[in-house]
Amino acid sequence: MNITFTKVEGNSSGYWTFMALAGAVASLAPLTALYMFINGHHVTGMTNQVPWGMPIVMAVYLIGASAGSLVLSAMSSVFGRTEYKPFARIAAMLAVLLITAALMAIILDWGRPDRILVPFFHFQPRSMFSLNAILYNSYMLVGFLYLVAQFKNHEVWQKRLGLLAVFIAVGVHSGTGAIFGFVYVRELYGSPLLPPSFIAAALSSGTAMMIIVLHFTFQYTGRRLDERLIHGMARLMGVFMLIVLYFLFVENVTRAYAPKNYEAVSFLLLHGGKYTAIFWGGLIISGLVIPSLIVFNPKTSKAMGWILIASFLQLTGVLFERFIIVIPAQIMPLELFADKEITSVFMDGGYADYSVSLVEALYSVGLIGVVVFGFGLCIKLWPMIPEEAVHSSGDL
């Protein structure tokens, strides 16, 4: 099967409007970061009670989507699913763009982003953060090389680098999960299941994102996309979603069994106000159950509109999942004593509160803008998109 990849012309007014819009949104990220840095973090919703807020949620989210789309890209070269070959380049490019935006999300959220060089000179191998820095950067590099191998049409290296990239993607994911999983003092963080459940959610969100990106890119560049390919991806996404559900179930049931966790679990699942609402409404119902129903129901599983809805719900659902991983664990009070109630002026013993401030919201949107802008730029500069994507089993 021969696939011709071409650049988009990128001269139409539509393209330039798109780029201008994306650029404007993208500029929000550095601008809000500058604002945070100049004023100090008190302009955000993050406090001494909840030191990690939306920027970290976004970082984790983007990393997830990145690893997910990289695995999809490797589908054809590594796992022999040649029907996905037309998407290999787009997916690999998105993976690189997303991990770049994720690194940006983390670094610009530091209290001192001006000390960007410090980690290069002082490396502390016991920290999950430092290990992840290595993983992220090598991942970015390998993803890039993998992309180059595809451009050179070098089958062997494509395979090798693709395999390596998949391994590192798994590492990146386990590592990111471990950032939280290794914090053993917080009931809602410390869990050996976090790394694998991170991977599952990464794959499902990566697939969802690819479906959306592919559909709109092909539509707006006037190329033909065989819907059967999308149907396959939707089914794949459904399987990943079920795995995510399974992990969530096991994790919470295990946690709920130990009496010392009663408070934490009932906070998350029953009386946590907006966190409970996000968990059930945003993640379980609209993020996992409804999309699964859509992609497994024979009536809707072949309709492009429904699949797009399912992908969109799943994509936001995983954002909520990341929120649920990062935030509620910090909302829960830390117990200084196992059996004493405590209070203090530093809010010991009480539930903290976190709301996303406008700055953080703009910052998060800006990060997505960075990815979209990069995407628009790359498809103009390099031949990323195939002339047409047809299922390898033949034409319709």
Added chain:
Amino acid sequence: MSLDRRDFLKIGGAMACGTALTTAVPIVSAMTEANETRADAGNQWAMVVDINKCPPDCTACYDACRKENNVPHFAEPALDIHWIRKVTFKQKGVPGAEERNMPVMCFHCEHPPCAHVCPVAATFKRKDGIVLVDKHRCIGCRYCMSACPYKARSFVSKHVEHEPGQNPDVPLRMHGVVEKCELCVHRVDKGLEPACVEACKAQGGGMAFGNLNDPQSEVSKIVRSGKATRLRADLGTNPRVFYVGI
């Protein structure tokens, strides 16, 4: 002249930047001449607090700490910085339980999770067991705040300015770094006790400070008696601050 790893890296960095090597070398030799360190591994500093002696309304240690260390005060309670704080506790699940107070600060854990997670080793344990934040190096990632089991850490989320009446011996903090109790390291290095202990003793309170390795010190006597407990000993962090009377 001996090069330690840090010097080696420095020189490497200097070379990489194209800076003349000659500027880095003389410094190294100069510094090794006068290497008199006050952080002696033979001293393991520890603190004992007898909370039976804490009157309900006493704030001597908190006040002394804020004053000594120029701890900034931010109006919003969620952003305010606490190096040492007063925690009120009572038995859970029992009606009419009695309320009691205790000071809580950084416990200078023997196995500090904060230092283990710090990606740049800005938080580190000195040879004498004091856990410090190198605020020149901290990048403000706040991982340590998630990892500390005792909520001992605060993030400086606003600018802090010099004001008259501050203690010139302790620098202020820049915004964007994490800070916490330093066990008054500047005083300990001079052979003094931490400010909170001094203020508490002046009130006839129950704080004691000393060397855990010295069998004659008050703290090691109390700790050996088995009457002192640590908070969340189950985590294995081995705090260096002990409590009597919990």
Added chain:
Amino acid sequence: MLAVAVFLAVFSLPFVYNTFNVGIGGAGSVAPKLVHKKGECVRDADWMRRNHMQLLVHTREDAVREGVRVTDHGIKGCRTCHPNRAEFCDQCHGYVGVKPECWDCHYYPSKPEKTA
């Protein structure tokens, strides 16, 4: 062509900035004059002029991390002979257009203290 122009414009920003603001020979710069004191510095003046920052960084690392409290190599040492920051640190830093962050936190009055 456009890209090159944009690059050059951005690249030369610092130079433009310095020419119109502080900086060596820039507008409004006054050549620094160090008030000479009797006595010796820890190194000769020429060496100090170039390398004092490295000495300070080294002292800082040793003091914070190892508890080496040799004050005469640190900023407290500077303060004993040069009590006035404005005449000592600031004028030269202003002239060359560098902004070290030391005094955001560390105490070094820009006027000599009355006592001591």
